[in-house]
Amino acid sequence: MNNDLYNHDLEPDVDMPAEFIERQNRHSAKVSESANSFIPRRQFLKMSGIAGGGLVLAFSLSRSPRAKAANHGESDSTEFSPNAFIQIKPDGTIVIAAKNPEVGQGIKTFLPMIIAEELEVPWESVTVEQSEIDAKRFGPQSAGGSQSTPRNWDPLRQAGAVAREMLIAAAAKTWRVSESKCNADQGFIVNESNGKKLSYAELATTAASLPIPDGKTVPLKKRSEYKILGKFIPGVDNQALVTGQPLFGIDQQLPGLLHAVYVKCPSFGGTVNSANLDAIKARPGIVDAFVLEGNGVDNELSAGVAILAKSTYEAFQAEKALQVDWNHDPASKESWTDFQKQAREITSKPGKATEEQGDFSAAQSEAKTVVESFYTYPFLSHANLEPQNCTAWFRDGKMELWAPSQTPQSIAGMLSKLLDIDQSNIEVNQLRIGGGFGRRLLNDFACEAAAIAHKVDTPVKLIWNRESDLAHDFYRVGGFHNLTGALDSKGRLTGLQDRTIVYTPAGGDGKRPVRGGNVRASNIQCPEIPNVRIEANSLPLQIPAGWWRAPSSCSLAWVFQSFVHELAVAAKRDHLEFLLEQFGEPRWLKKGKANVFNTERAINVTKLAAEKGDWGKPMKKGQGRGLSFYFSHLGYFAEIAEVTVDSSNNVKVDRVVVAADVGMLLNKSGGENQVEGSVIDGISTLADQEITFENGAVKESNFDTYPLLRMSAQPNIEIHWLTSDYSPTGLGEPAFPPLAAAVTNAIHQATGKRIRAMPISKEGFKIV
Amino acid sequence: MRLYPPAIADFERSGFDISSSDATVELSLLLESMATITISVNGERREISDIDPATPLLWTLRDHLQMVGTKFGCGKGLCGACTVHLNGASVRSCSIPISAVDGQSVTTIEGLAAKANKLHPLQEAWMEHDVPQCGYCQAGQIMNAASLLSRNANPSDTEINDAMAGNLCRCGTYKRIRKAIHSAATKGGAA
Numbered sequence: 001m002n003n004d005l006y007n008h009d010l011e012p013d014v015d016m017p018a019e020f021i022e023r024q025n026r027h028s029a030k031v032s033e034s035a036n037s038f039i040p041r042r043q044f045l046k047m048s049g050i051a052g053g054g055l056v057l058a059f060s061l062s063r064s065p066r067a068k069a070a071n072h073g074e075s076d077s078t079e080f081s082p083n084a085f086i087q088i089k090p091d092g093t094i095v096i097a098a099k100n101p102e103v104g105q106g107i108k109t110f111l112p113m114i115i116a117e118e119l120e121v122p123w124e125s126v127t128v129e130q131s132e133i134d135a136k137r138f139g140p141q142s143a144g145g146s147q148s149t150p151r152n153w154d155p156l157r158q159a160g161a162v163a164r165e166m167l168i169a170a171a172a173k174t175w176r177v178s179e180s181k182c183n184a185d186q187g188f189i190v191n192e193s194n195g196k197k198l199s200y201a202e203l204a205t206t207a208a209s210l211p212i213p214d215g216k217t218v219p220l221k222k223r224s225e226y227k228i229l230g231k232f233i234p235g236v237d238n239q240a241l242v243t244g245q246p247l248f249g250i251d252q253q254l255p256g257l258l259h260a261v262y263v264k265c266p267s268f269g270g271t272v273n274s275a276n277l278d279a280i281k282a283r284p285g286i287v288d289a290f291v292l293e294g295n296g297v298d299n300e301l302s303a304g305v306a307i308l309a310k311s312t313y314e315a316f317q318a319e320k321a322l323q324v325d326w327n328h329d330p331a332s333k334e335s336w337t338d339f340q341k342q343a344r345e346i347t348s349k350p351g352k353a354t355e356e357q358g359d360f361s362a363a364q365s366e367a368k369t370v371v372e373s374f375y376t377y378p379f380l381s382h383a384n385l386e387p388q389n390c391t392a393w394f395r396d397g398k399m400e401l402w403a404p405s406q407t408p409q410s411i412a413g414m415l416s417k418l419l420d421i422d423q424s425n426i427e428v429n430q431l432r433i434g435g436g437f438g439r440r441l442l443n444d445f446a447c448e449a450a451a452i453a454h455k456v457d458t459p460v461k462l463i464w465n466r467e468s469d470l471a472h473d474f475y476r477v478g479g480f481h482n483l484t485g486a487l488d489s490k491g492r493l494t495g496l497q498d499r500t501i502v503y504t505p506a507g508g509d510g511k512r513p514v515r516g517g518n519v520r521a522s523n524i525q526c527p528e529i530p531n532v533r534i535e536a537n538s539l540p541l542q543i544p545a546g547w548w549r550a551p552s553s554c555s556l557a558w559v560f561q562s563f564v565h566e567l568a569v570a571a572k573r574d575h576l577e578f579l580l581e582q583f584g585e586p587r588w589l590k591k592g593k594a595n596v597f598n599t600e601r602a603i604n605v606t607k608l609a610a611e612k613g614d615w616g617k618p619m620k621k622g623q624g625r626g627l628s629f630y631f632s633h634l635g636y637f638a639e640i641a642e643v644t645v646d647s648s649n650n651v652k653v654d655r656v657v658v659a660a661d662v663g664m665l666l667n668k669s670g671g672e673n674q675v676e677g678s679v680i681d682g683i684s685t686l687a688d689q690e691i692t693f694e695n696g697a698v699k700e701s702n703f704d705t706y707p708l709l710r711m712s713a714q715p716n717i718e719i720h721w722l723t724s725d726y727s728p729t730g731l732g733e734p735a736f737p738p739l740a741a742a743v744t745n746a747i748h749q750a751t752g753k754r755i756r757a758m759p760i761s762k763e764g765f766k767i768v
Numbered sequence: 769m770r771l772y773p774p775a776i777a778d779f780e781r782s783g784f785d786i787s788s789s790d791a792t793v794e795l796s797l798l799l800e801s802m803a804t805i806t807i808s809v810n811g812e813r814r815e816i817s818d819i820d821p822a823t824p825l826l827w828t829l830r831d832h833l834q835m836v837g838t839k840f841g842c843g844k845g846l847c848g849a850c851t852v853h854l855n856g857a858s859v860r861s862c863s864i865p866i867s868a869v870d871g872q873s874v875t876t877i878e879g880l881a882a883k884a885n886k887l888h889p890l891q892e893a894w895m896e897h898d899v900p901q902c903g904y905c906q907a908g909q910i911m912n913a914a915s916l917l918s919r920n921a922n923p924s925d926t927e928i929n930d931a932m933a934g935n936l937c938r939c940g941t942y943k944r945i946r947k948a949i950h951s952a953a954t955k956g957g958a959a
Contacts, residue, residue: 238894242877243877243880243881244837244877250836250840312840313827384902385839385936386902432903434904435939437938673898673901679940702842702843708847708936710936711929
């Protein structure tokens with residue numbers, strides 16, 4: 001059947017950060033025109049040679065071209081640099097710029113791999129350098145929504161191919177032969193007629209004098225010709241990482257650097273009446289302490305007390321001695337216990353349909369079997385292992401930041417308004433990020449660092465301690481779903497209703513969901529259900545909500561994939577067969593729209609997971625096998641978990657089989673790392689993670705109360721890739737959503753117990 | 769009592785009035801509580817003067833010696849990101865005051881390789897198996913694994929799980945960590 005509920009483009013709130021998307025869209029028009037819209041690097045270096053003389057980056061991690069230009073003057077005019085991404089020097093050095101923030105998704109390695117592939121050079125000959133933040137030269141630079149792969153696939157292939165075609169043209173000119181007789185081969189152009197070769201280095205100067213072709217007109221390699229893409233390529237920062245070299249935001253050092261903490265009201269939104277600033281300033285090592293009123297915007301600058309010290313330890317100690325009289329009037333008074341009560345009450349009553357197809361009431365009354373279940377999951381923190389931090393230096397009216405941010409391009413605009421500094425006087429350097437997961441899509445830490453640095457004449461490194469990091473996150477919102485499913489006499493699913501809660505920002509119009517908090521019918525991902533009714537009841541939320549790995553999908557996949565299993569069990573049908581029936585005929589619900597459900601790809605990965613995961617094979621007593629599927633962030637994933645549960649409800653996840661379709665895998669190593677990590681994150685989350693709050697303040701404070709999974713719980717993970725002709729898509733998120741339901745469905749098979757509340761520790765189960 | 773010029777300069781910069789009597793009391797309290805500590809870091813003798821003796825080894829390394837390879841994760845010995853070797857044994861540097869390591873020998877990730885051009889087998893295995901995702905916890909993971917291999921040259925999966933239980937990885941690289949430890953062990957990783 002055609003299903004209108006699925007025909008919409010996933011809205012920003014469902015799938016990815018709205019602010020982020022807006023930014024991307026603004027730039028992507030420019031980028032998709034052609035790779036040539038990027039200012040050639042050589043031209044840029046000439047410009048920056050004039051403008052960059054005043055930059056002092058002696059102790060900086062930022063090894064940007066501008067820094068080099070500042071240190072060494074103008075670059076060698078004989079080098080070949082047809083765009084901002086590629087530099088081929090006469091000495092044979094090939095430098096490729098890595099444009100986007102590295103959060104652990106491997107992007108610093110795989111985006112340059114795309115360029116190197118089309119450039120046709122051996123990967124070993126490439127030096128990767130993290131680029132500056134500059135939308136004009138690099139297009140959108142961000143890490144979120146698993147969007148970097150699809151958005152950069154064409155422009156970066158074109159950037160590499162443009163350079164390759166120009167080197168071919170240079171060789172043809174040198175040899176006075178037709179370009180069609182010249183082939184690029186691993187850093188050389190080969191003359192087909194006589195076998196002679198010229199290296200890219202030898203051709204660099206000539207190539208630099210040639211006109212730059214339109215990126216859209218240059219030929220691109222066929223997948224069968226790939227030599228780098230699809231291979232196991234280790235991360236370009238690995239050597240620096242394993243030898244402890246400075247790389248991360250928190251590692252930034254500058255001469256005279258002061259260390260800062262910023263203390264906010266434990267209850268969100270509280271402001272400062274007064275604080276014992278004199279006592280704090282008299283403490284050893286404390287250089288200054290002051291109150292910032294903030295602008296009241298949760299992802300910009302909340303009110304708080306800044307303490308600047310000569311060392312981090314002294315700052316942390318001073319924070320312990322800080323006494324603040326908080327003004328709780330504007331602060332959140334919210335409580336998780338109250339939310340749970342409220343949600344139960346609201347979702348137990350009939351409400352207004354926010355999305356509807358067919359007639360659910362009729363389906364319910366005609367049903368042979370009706371299944372009713374209430375599912376709930378908690379708020380979550382991102383818990384990046386590198387706590388939030390940022391270094392800022394305000395001097396001569398200019399603000400420079402070293403920010404571990406997933407959206408570094410949005411910082412300048414934000415600070416410009418906040419501190420009244422012209423955007424042209426704000427420079428942001430991107431540094432490696434010790435875990436993103438969506439937390440660093442929001443730049444509150446950068447605003448805080450800049451606002452503090454704005455008040456002093458020394459560089460300032462702001463570091464949050466672990467307790468602040470857990471207490472002032474933008475949380476994955478908890479949720480509540482009162483579900484009803486209708487089955488007919490043949491055990492077919494004829495209707496599904498979800499009475500749920502959608503949080504909307506407190507004080508707003510109640511129409512837009514909070515970040516990552518939307519619930520849509522298309523999240524059910526069963527387009528064959530004829531009668532569907534969603535009642536999304538809006539509730540205000542002041543606690544800051546944020547995008548958390550696979551926003552919406554990260555929680556909704558568990559709800560719907562569990563409930564579909566529950567219905568299959570009620571219908572006494574095989575779960576695999578029942579799930580496949582919900583996909584219907586293999587078809588793309590809106591052809592050409594990558595973010596609209598394609599049932600063919602769903603069917604294919606589900607069947608592959610079943611085949612590789614021994615679906616239907618008998619298991620021993622106390623063991624179970626669970627299936628789950630989800631489509632998110634353009635990726636199709638089906639997962640099968642095998643568990644062993646003992647009589648004390650200790651759950652060992654023995655094996656997880658993952659079947660994936662992301663078009664093609666760009667880096668076998670990085671890609672598999674993302675999937676393995678998503679599986680571990682999935683188990684970690686379902687095991688015992690929960691953020692609770694009373695009186696507007698979060699109760700969990702460190703890894704003892706917000707535990708991460710340990711090595712002993714690591715299951716065997718098998719990954720099977722379905723290669724399709726679709727454009728490659730990102731892997732930071734889509735492997736995460738199906739995992740939880742695969743595990744809880746397996747627990748049901750092993751024990752007969754249906755888990756309807758997360759984490760599973762709430763239901764008496766323990767991951768071991 | 770010795771007045772340390774940089775400390776005075778910092779007070780002056782902060783606007784703190786050191787001529788007032790209250791300030792003098794405060795300053796004397798501060799300086800009396802400060803210590804000079806001598807430790808060996810990666811085989812090199814380092815003297816750290818005017819440090820609060822309660823400063824954790826972690827922050828001494830990061831802020832006073834500008835060695836930032838050792839990472840801050842939780843500050844309470846819960847995550848293992850700050851693992852270093854103290855006299856050859858792995859410890860959580862966030863939870864050890866510098867006064868407790870005076871005169872002792874510390875090895876950090878920066879000094880794990882015996883020679884600059886010859887990495888430790890674990891570092892090589894980490895690169896070969898492409899263990900890191902974000903990479904933030906990996907220095908601590910490697911230091912703890914090195915300590916394990918120095919006690920047990922060929923650990924089983926269970927022995928690795930037990931020894932590495934205190935080192936958390938938010939990205940979930942456990943499978944590759946275990947693989948890399950096995951791989952380094954077969955190449956004489958205890959060396």
